[in-house]
Amino acid sequence: MNTLLKVNTLCPNVLRPSILFTNSIRTNYTFNLNTKLVKYRRATRPKKTNDNSISLNYEQSQFAEKIGVTKSWNSWNTSNLLEGKRQAETSADDLLIRKFIYGTFHGMFASEILIKRKFNTINISFLAKLPNYSYIHKTYFLVGYAEELLSCLLKCVVKINVQTIYHKNDLVFRTW
Amino acid sequence: MNLYRGITSKLLLKQSFSINQAKFFSVSRINFNSDLKERDLDDLYKKVVVQVRGHDNAVLESYKNFVQQTSKELDVNLNEIRQPDRFIERWTILKSRFSNRKHMRQYEMRTHFREFEFKHLTGSTCDTLLEYIQRNLPEGVAMHVHKTKITQLPEHFNN
Numbered sequence: 400m401n402t403l404l405k406v407n408t409l410c411p412n413v414l415r416p417s418i419l420f421t422n423s424i425r426t427n428y429t430f431n432l433n434t435k436l437v438k439y440r441r442a443t444r445p446k447k448t449n450d451n452s453i454s455l456n457y458e459q460s461q462f463a464e465k466i467g468v469t470k471s472w473n474s475w476n477t478s479n480l481l482e483g484k485r486q487a488e489t490s491a492d493d494l495l496i497r498k499f500i501y502g503t504f505h506g507m508f509a510s511e512i513l514i515k516r517k518f519n520t521i522n523i524s525f526l527a528k529l530p531n532y533s534y535i536h537k538t539y540f541l542v543g544y545a546e547e548l549l550s551c552l553l554k555c556v557v558k559i560n561v562q563t564i565y566h567k568n569d570l571v572f573r574t575w
Numbered sequence: 576m577n578l579y580r581g582i583t584s585k586l587l588l589k590q591s592f593s594i595n596q597a598k599f600f601s602v603s604r605i606n607f608n609s610d611l612k613e614r615d616l617d618d619l620y621k622k623v624v625v626q627v628r629g630h631d632n633a634v635l636e637s638y639k640n641f642v643q644q645t646s647k648e649l650d651v652n653l654n655e656i657r658q659p660d661r662f663i664e665r666w667t668i669l670k671s672r673f674s675n676r677k678h679m680r681q682y683e684m685r686t687h688f689r690e691f692e693f694k695h696l697t698g699s700t701c702d703t704l705l706e707y708i709q710r711n712l713p714e715g716v717a718m719h720v721h722k723t724k725i726t727q728l729p730e731h732f733n734n
Contacts, residue, residue, distance in 0.1 A: 480717050516714060
């Protein structure tokens, strides 16, 4: 579901290779960022405040047009490649996982949920901010519980990697 | 035949025999049974083409470096690395859920490719190499393997 790459416009210039970029990563992507059109874009972009009161982390500060340039995807699988299999099933499974994880670790999230598929293993990882120290044991229980239940539902090995942060301000990349 | 086997087993029991002798005896023992000899022959691959596909070109570039390093360390003949042209699947759909025909959005899924061509591998080398390469495959990267095997001509051709 997140593997859809959003392209800026319908203009034919989209495919034109960009010569000006010298960075090796950037030359691989032939994006033509048209500033006129970016101005009108509102998707994934919060409303700009005068006092810069909105704090964004790194992922949030890369808006939709940067997907595939400096921002990557939240789901990593081979379904949507050429001759990929189980496209709908993989997307539906990802949705289920996201909903389930969101409900299980409710109010702890400090980042997006990343889902990576490799062989028969699903790796789920996210950053968490625990309310207080007594939540450590609860989180360990929840990780085991979610792994067990998800692996029964999806019939494959599920691993959950949680990384905790001390303060939410640690992640602030940019104020907007 | 039994006599030879008896001698071999006696020799093997002794501690003081050289490696060359053991080699000689083990070879002569295989000659007794022609089926066993055929079974021990390894496959020969003239060409093994490994194609990897991914959405992110940078990931594939990194994986290419890994494969190059691996083939160098294992002393495998990595003949050629090709980069076929990418494939783009496009969907042009309405921006809104319903109506507003004039406002469209285009979404696309890109598939980038890398092809590694290995030459002149034995069966066991090929298995080891592929095992190692596949275990280190990053997420979101698919692999297709095409092997070209060398075989003997069928009997009706020989006659």
